[in-house]
Amino acid sequence: MRQLTLKPVTSRPPAVIAGLTLLAILGFIGVTRLVNRFGEQQKALARHLYERAVAEQQAGKPDLAVEHFRDALVYSPDNFEYQLQLARALRDTGRTEEAEAYLVSLWERAPQDGAVNLALGRLAARQKSLDRALQYYHNAIYGVWSSNPDEHRFQAWFELIDFLLRQNARPQAQAELITLAAELPPQPDLWLRVADLFASIPDYDRALAEYRQVLKIQHGNPKALAGGGEAAFNLGQFRLAEHYLQEAAAANTQDAKVARLLEVSRLVLTRDPFRGDISMEERNQRLKSIFGDAGERLESCMASQSGRPPNAPSATSALAPLKTQWDEMKRKLGRLRSSREAGLPDEVMDLVLKVEQQTQSCPPSATDQALLLLAQNRGREP
Amino acid sequence: MSQLTNAPPLPEPTASGAVVKVPRFAGTFREERFFLVLAVFIGIFSGLAVVCFRLFIEWTGMGLLGPAPEAHNLRVLLVPALIGLLVSALVIHVFPQVRGSGVNQTKSALYIFNGYIPFRTAIGKFITAALAIGGGHSLGPEDPSLQIGAGLASALGRRMNFSREKLRLFAPIGAAAGLAAAFNAPISAVLFVIEEVIGRWSVGVMGPVVLSAISSVVVIRWFLGAQPLFRIPPVTIARPTELIAYGILGIVGGFAAIVFAKAICFLRPRLRALPKWTQYVQSSLAGLCIGLIGYLGAPQVMGAGYEYMDQAMHDQFTWKVLAILAGLKIIATTLSFATGTPGGMFAPALFVGAMLGGAVGGVERIFYPHLTGTTGTYALVGMGVLFAGFLRAPLTSVFMVLEVSGNYSIIVPVILANSVAYVISRSLQPTPIFDLLTRQDGLDLPSLEEQREENILRVEDAMRPPPTPVLDSQETVGEANQSIQQSPATVFLVRLSPSGWTSLNSGLLKRLASEGKSEMTLGSALPTERLPYLHPDLPLEMALRYVYQTPLVPVVSRADFRKLEGVVSSDDVLNKYRVVPREESGMG
Numbered sequence: 001m002r003q004l005t006l007k008p009v010t011s012r013p014p015a016v017i018a019g020l021t022l023l024a025i026l027g028f029i030g031v032t033r034l035v036n037r038f039g040e041q042q043k044a045l046a047r048h049l050y051e052r053a054v055a056e057q058q059a060g061k062p063d064l065a066v067e068h069f070r071d072a073l074v075y076s077p078d079n080f081e082y083q084l085q086l087a088r089a090l091r092d093t094g095r096t097e098e099a100e101a102y103l104v105s106l107w108e109r110a111p112q113d114g115a116v117n118l119a120l121g122r123l124a125a126r127q128k129s130l131d132r133a134l135q136y137y138h139n140a141i142y143g144v145w146s147s148n149p150d151e152h153r154f155q156a157w158f159e160l161i162d163f164l165l166r167q168n169a170r171p172q173a174q175a176e177l178i179t180l181a182a183e184l185p186p187q188p189d190l191w192l193r194v195a196d197l198f199a200s201i202p203d204y205d206r207a208l209a210e211y212r213q214v215l216k217i218q219h220g221n222p223k224a225l226a227g228g229g230e231a232a233f234n235l236g237q238f239r240l241a242e243h244y245l246q247e248a249a250a251a252n253t254q255d256a257k258v259a260r261l262l263e264v265s266r267l268v269l270t271r272d273p274f275r276g277d278i279s280m281e282e283r284n285q286r287l288k289s290i291f292g293d294a295g296e297r298l299e300s301c302m303a304s305q306s307g308r309p310p311n312a313p314s315a316t317s318a319l320a321p322l323k324t325q326w327d328e329m330k331r332k333l334g335r336l337r338s339s340r341e342a343g344l345p346d347e348v349m350d351l352v353l354k355v356e357q358q359t360q361s362c363p364p365s366a367t368d369q370a371l372l373l374l375a376q377n378r379g380r381e382p
Numbered sequence: 383m384s385q386l387t388n389a390p391p392l393p394e395p396t397a398s399g400a401v402v403k404v405p406r407f408a409g410t411f412r413e414e415r416f417f418l419v420l421a422v423f424i425g426i427f428s429g430l431a432v433v434c435f436r437l438f439i440e441w442t443g444m445g446l447l448g449p450a451p452e453a454h455n456l457r458v459l460l461v462p463a464l465i466g467l468l469v470s471a472l473v474i475h476v477f478p479q480v481r482g483s484g485v486n487q488t489k490s491a492l493y494i495f496n497g498y499i500p501f502r503t504a505i506g507k508f509i510t511a512a513l514a515i516g517g518g519h520s521l522g523p524e525d526p527s528l529q530i531g532a533g534l535a536s537a538l539g540r541r542m543n544f545s546r547e548k549l550r551l552f553a554p555i556g557a558a559a560g561l562a563a564a565f566n567a568p569i570s571a572v573l574f575v576i577e578e579v580i581g582r583w584s585v586g587v588m589g590p591v592v593l594s595a596i597s598s599v600v601v602i603r604w605f606l607g608a609q610p611l612f613r614i615p616p617v618t619i620a621r622p623t624e625l626i627a628y629g630i631l632g633i634v635g636g637f638a639a640i641v642f643a644k645a646i647c648f649l650r651p652r653l654r655a656l657p658k659w660t661q662y663v664q665s666s667l668a669g670l671c672i673g674l675i676g677y678l679g680a681p682q683v684m685g686a687g688y689e690y691m692d693q694a695m696h697d698q699f700t701w702k703v704l705a706i707l708a709g710l711k712i713i714a715t716t717l718s719f720a721t722g723t724p725g726g727m728f729a730p731a732l733f734v735g736a737m738l739g740g741a742v743g744g745v746e747r748i749f750y751p752h753l754t755g756t757t758g759t760y761a762l763v764g765m766g767v768l769f770a771g772f773l774r775a776p777l778t779s780v781f782m783v784l785e786v787s788g789n790y791s792i793i794v795p796v797i798l799a800n801s802v803a804y805v806i807s808r809s810l811q812p813t814p815i816f817d818l819l820t821r822q823d824g825l826d827l828p829s830l831e832e833q834r835e836e837n838i839l840r841v842e843d844a845m846r847p848p849p850t851p852v853l854d855s856q857e858t859v860g861e862a863n864q865s866i867q868q869s870p871a872t873v874f875l876v877r878l879s880p881s882g883w884t885s886l887n888s889g890l891l892k893r894l895a896s897e898g899k900s901e902m903t904l905g906s907a908l909p910t911e912r913l914p915y916l917h918p919d920l921p922l923e924m925a926l927r928y929v930y931q932t933p934l935v936p937v938v939s940r941a942d943f944r945k946l947e948g949v950v951s952s953d954d955v956l957n958k959y960r961v962v963p964r965e966e967s968g969m970g
Contacts, residue, residue: 013416016542020423027430035605038437045449070698071450074689078607090696097756098696 046076053085062093080106084115091123099123114143118156125163133163134172154180154190161197174201181210188214188221195227204231211244222251226258229265236377238265260366267370273345274378287348288333290374293367294352295326301362322358325351349375417548421555421590422597424538428531428559429601435508435530436564436606439523442516443685451518451681458518459677462669462684465517469510469723470665477506481722484529486820488557489579489827497536497550504533510724518684519665520672520714522729524564528579531560531598551587554579555594562595563602565728566611567785571595574778578816581828610788611688612695612762617791620754627753628795631742631760632767632802638738639771639807642712642731643815649720651822661722668717675710682707683714686729691736691765695758699737701744708737727815731772732765739764759795762787766796771803774814779804841925842918844958845937845948848875852946853886855879855905859894862904866891873933875913876904881943882912883936918947922958925950 053068069086076082083102090099100123106116121136137160145152157180164173177197184190195210211228214221229244245262249255273286302319329351335344353375356368364372446461473481480503491499511526535556539549554575562571572588572595580587619625653664675683682690694704715730743760747753762783769779783796813821817829849871853862855878866874866888876884886908894900899907914928915936928935929952939945 013419016416017419017423020420024423024426024430027427031430031433031605034434034437038440041444049449067698070689070693070696075449078609095697098758101758 042075046072046074046079046082049075050079050082050085053089057085057089057092062089065089066093066095080110084119088119091119091126096123096126111139112144114140114145114149114152114156117143118152118159121156121160125159128167130164130167130169133160137163150185154184158193158197165197165200170201173197174203177201177203178206181206186217188218188224192221192223192227195224195231199227199231202234204234207231208235220247220251222248225251226255229258230261233261233265236373238268238373241265242269263366264369264373267366268373271370272374273349283345287345290352290371291329291333291348294355294371295330297359297362297368297371298323298326298355301359304362319358322351322355326355346378349378413544413548416542417544417551418590418593420538420542421593424531424535424552424556425559425562425594425597425599426601427534427538428527428556428594429563429598431504431508431530431534432527432560432563432598433602433605435512435523435527438508438512439516439686442512443518446517447684451676451684453677453679453681455677458681458684459670459673462518462673462676463666464669465513465519466664466666466669466721466723467662469514469517469519470662472506472510472513473665473722473724474661477503477510479503480506480510480529480724482719482724482819483525483726484532484724485525485578485726485816486823486825486827488529488532488553489581489816489820490825491532491536491553492550492579493827494825496546497539497553499529499533499536499553501533501537504530504537507533507724511726514665514718514723514725515685517669518672518676519669519718519723519725520683520685520687520711520730521718521723521725521727522686522732523726524561524728525726526724527560527564528557528575528726529560531556531558531563531594535559535594551590554587555590558591559594559598563598565782565786566599566602566606566608567782568592568595568599570778570782570785573781574775577775577778578773578829611786612692612758616789617759617795618754619794620752624753624755625795625798627743627746627750627755628760628763628799629802630746631739631763632799633806634742635735635738635764635767635799636771636803636806636810638708638712638734639731639768639803640810642716642734642768642772643807643811643818645712645716646719646815647818647822649716650819653720654722654822664721665718665723668721668723671717672714675714680707680710683711683733687711687733688729691733691761694736694740695761697757699740701741701748704737704741704744708734708741711737727773728769731768734772735765735768736761737764739767755795759792762789762792763795763799766800767803770800771807772815774804774807774816776800776804839922839958840918841916841920841922841937841950842948844922844925844954845918845950846954848936848946848949849873849934852877853904855884855903855908857904858900859891859902859904859907860900863891863895863900875934875936875946875949876908877944877946878912879905883915883938883946884908884911884913885932885934915943916950922955925955929955 049068049072053065053072056062056068057065066086066089069082069089072082073079073086083106087099087102087106090096090102100120103116103120103123106113107120110116117136117139121133121140124132124136137156140156141153141160157176161173161176161180164170164176177194181191181194181198184194191210191214195207195214198204198207198210208228208231211224211231214224215228218224225244225248229241229248232238232241232244242262242265245258245265248258249262252258271286271290273283273290278286298319302323305319329348332344333348352371356364356372356375359368446465447457448455451458479487479500484507487503488499491497507526507529511521511523515521515523532553533556535552538556539552544552557579558571558575561574562568565571572591575591576588653660656664672684690707693699694707699707711730711734715727715734718725719727719730740757740761742764743753743755743757746760747755765786766779766783769782770776773779779800780793780796783792784790814829817827820827850869851865851874853865853874853876855876857865862874872889873885873887876886878884886904894902894907913932913934913936915938916925916928917940918937919940925935929950934949934951936946937948937950939947
């Protein structure tokens with residue numbers, strides 16, 4: 001091949017540098033155009049592959065989705081959205097380490113991004129890493145969201161609380177809930193969710209307060225009524241519980257739990273021997289009735305236990321001394337009217353408490369639940 | 383040594399052989415500085431060229447094979463063969479110097495053609511390599527990028543009328559820029575050019591090479607982004623015993639590198655020895671074989687394969703598939719390269735390494751499930767292993783892995799596995815692949831690996847004790863005459879004040895005495911000319927420059943120039959060279 005003969009262009013370097021600079025600028029302009037054109041082509045191709053991947057993900061084919069997300073990223077390697085979706089798809093297919101690698105790389109590029117932090121938080125939650133999950137979820141809660149920031153923020157917060165509850169980290173969950181409750185906008189569905197979460201901790205005081213907030217806006221909200229009724233019931237506020245549960249039962253007659261709680265609440269209210277507004281005679285009558293029910297409970301439970309196989313652990317033998325105590329107490333019961341026996345009602349209720357506690361292995365009826373509550377909460381204003 | 387550095391610059395011959403004056407650049411623009419500025423421009427132009435090269439490969443690939451080549455597609459079967467025909471015709475009739483990878487051609491340009499690479503070669507490499515890689519041949523774009531950069535730099539240097547010494551350096555500067563842009567990895571590029579192209583560590587060339595590599599990387603990142611080529615999770619080694627797993631990978635990789643290198647070195651000369659007309663169809667037949675591999679189910683082996691390396695790192699293939707892909711890639715690359723299809727071996731070596739690494743890691747984790755390394759970790763280490771074992775660039779291989787992953791945590795496994803592979807490869811095949819290829823082409827170029835083996839002779843090997851007495855310039859001529867009476871020597875060294883050395887012979891001393899200068903000190907009676915001196919650790923060839931100027935050259939301590947360690951004469955030096963066997967002296 002003939003060698004190209006090139007003559008020296010100049011011995012003046014500034015002129016050479018100026019010429020080379022001009023050439024470089026022209027080169028940059030030309031290459032920029034080429035790269036832009038190439039980029040547009042790549043983007044279109046990547047978008048097409050990405051849409052296929054999303055469709056596959058929605059069709060419940062995460063493995064295929066991963067493949068097409070990867071193809072999309074071949075043509076658009078820096079696309080944040082594609083990388084995030086690939087990381088999510090990888091996480092969904094259980095490839096947590098790879099997902100983490102992608103997410104960490106995205107996080108390094110945009111540490112304030114809410115979506116990336118939420119994805120990392122979910123990953124940490126999946127790996128049951130409490131500290132990292134808290135860190136990333138908090139970043140997501142206080143991070144930047146491109147659209148619907150409040151919705152995403154509260155979603156992240158609820159996810160974090162759910163995770164903490166699953167990890168049995170109740171103090172942390174309670175702390176998060178208290179902060180969240182203070183930040184919530186006036187939306188009954190969010191309050192209701194917070195109230196349910198307070199109830200699951202359990203923090204019935206705050207749960208009841210949240211249910212009441214809901215009911216102030218939506219008077220007949222059946223979920224709030226049922227939740228409020230249950231919270232009041234657990235707080236021993238049976239009159240309030242009866243009120244809410246009655247309305248909840250009317251709104252939803254199929255709810256067995258509400259019906260049961262209502263029944264128990266009513267029994268507690270109607271059979272409480274220590275209410276201040278009843279006569280001594282009435283009190284004694286109620287005590288005898290309660291005592292009689294406890295005796296029946298004891299006998300029926302002993303009878304059901306005696307039918308068990310002989311090698312099964314016998315509760316009957318444990319209940320036998322209780323039966324003896326019950327028989328002895330029955331003999332004392334006639335002295336209820338006597339002023340010398342001022343402690344007898346409490347002795348009766350102590351025995352009722354013992355009976356109900358020790359017969360927990362036999363399915364309790366509503367009456368038994370009521371008796372147990374009466375014996376535990378004696379003297380408290382319902 | 384001052385005598386050396388104080389010498390005025392001599393007119394130097396240009397590349398054409400004529401002696402001309404070095405251009406006198408005005409003001410601050412002296413040749414050295416201008417050279418550095420040009421290195422930046424070389425980096426910029428090489429970066430721009432490599433961006434275009436990559437776009438051209440992508441467009442060619444998408445146009446010829448489609449956006450995602452799939453098995454059982456006739457395009458996949460036929461395109462590599464047809465492209466092989468076209469590329470062969472171009473290589474034979476239009477661009478005869480673009481065969482192969484481009485690394486050796488650049489090295490030849492540096493050592494044989496005074497840095498001259500025809501601009502046409504750069505253009506030809508751009509077109510033919512892009513067609514071959516885009517058309518599915520199992521080759522990579524890095525080595526051609528290196529040659530394209532070197533070609534551009536060479537063309538620019540020739541227009542500037544630099545001295546021959548500088549002109550030679552343009553090619554490696556451009557090579558570093560091209561490779562840095564291709565890999566988006568400046569350190570690896572600089573190291574590779576030093577290890578494989580220049581073949582020796584030279585401080586003079588480091589500055590421009592680094593500048594050009596960095597400027598080309600800035601350009602490539604400007605256009606194509608700064609993301610690392612591969613992403614893997616941070617590597618944590620739970621127990622030091624886990625390193626054994628990487629050592630095993632080094633062993634397997636070392637043997638695979640040998641198989642790969644031997645296959646190429648076996649097939650290449652045999653194909654070249656076939657009748658000339660077969661060169662029209664060799665590349666096409668290689669393309670047909672590669673197309674068949676792709677058609678039957680492994681399109682991953684076609685082209686450079688970076689996207690599949692990434693997929694391998696992310697557990698997309700089972701270890702069996704990875705092992706098969708590694709084997710098929712060795713076959714495909716051997717065919718493509720041995721037939722002289724333009725394209726590089728870097729990407730295929732990395733591909734084989736990634737697949738092999740993933741496969742070995744997969745097998746190891748079956749037997750030892752507690753190993754913490756991911757497939758990505760093993761694949762990445764595998765890349766370094768093949769690079770070290772196959773291309774025999776140990777330093778480059780370590781930095782390359784760090785730069786393409788942006789992950790420093792992997793360094794310990796990489797160094798371990800690469801060292802193991804390098805040692806195995808060296809012991810089973812003493813000559814590196816690039817040197818073997820140049821020798822197949824009838825050339826013998828210097829290599830850094832050979833230099834490491836050289837037994838360098840030093841001044842201390844030839845020096846002998848100084849003749850006694852050693853005189854002092856404060857002694858009088860009479861005293862000196864008296865003290866040399868008993869000495870059999872005829873030449874004596876004189877220590878000058880405050881430092882420096884000179885010599886005299888007994889005849890001169892007697893003459894000075896007869897001229898009535900017995901009471902004069904030697905310092906005032908002798909001529910003021912000082913002798914050059916040497917240090918014991920200097921290479922012996924340095925002594926050759928002085929031993930013919932003076933009968934004795936003093937060898938002095940570096941800590942105290944007045945302390946005489948010994949002397950060397952021309953006979954001492956020549957005797958030393960005579961007794962050293964040729965192969966030991968590195969001249970074999």
